[in-house]
Amino acid sequence: MPEVHPNPHGEFKSGEHSAIPHPPPEDDPGQHTELQKPWPDTGWRGEPNIPSQKGGDYEPDFMNKPPYFWKPEGDKFEARYTSQCWCGNVVFEFHGNPLDAKHCHCRQCQSLHGAPFQWAVIFPKTSVRLVKNEKDSLHFFSTELRQSRHYVPCKVSCDQCRSPLFDEGRNTVLAYPGSFKFKDRKVPLDFQPSAHIFYSERVMEIPDGM
Ligand SMILES: [Zn+2]
């Protein structure tokens, strides 16, 4: 068996950084010192200020608000990044850089992503907008209810190709950089994880005899 290195990134942080809430986000920035970057004003003036921040399904018109609809006052939203599902039916745009980035090694992320870990970057909800939803392809899944419906926090994917796109939390979106289109395929520094969480659940080598 090859030797397993505990942290190939050499930057594992414990303590505060390991406390990024999960699954997804009890994401009040006031409670989390790692989200120190200022939240940009992208022009959204709707009510409530941050859509669906109470969680659950209290906001039936969520499709008329960020991150699913955009009608800002002024023109402050500058699309810096674009993400899209594999088949291209669903496309989102993102303003500015992520507030933080993480790798999550929990069993739930492994299972839902079909991958050894989840890589996610955090944006304020009001910095995200849906620009394409062909054939009504948005799909929502609540791990709490174990049902396919918009119940915040929930997981957002494409109903056609099933690509995971992001987790919608109460205040932020945890987007998956795997769906982003980067210039020259170079991943920006702001997408580097500052933390590995649920590190004890990471994929391990298979013991002898299995
Ligand atoms: Zn798709």
Ligand SMILES: [Zn+2]
């Ligand atoms: Zn996880």
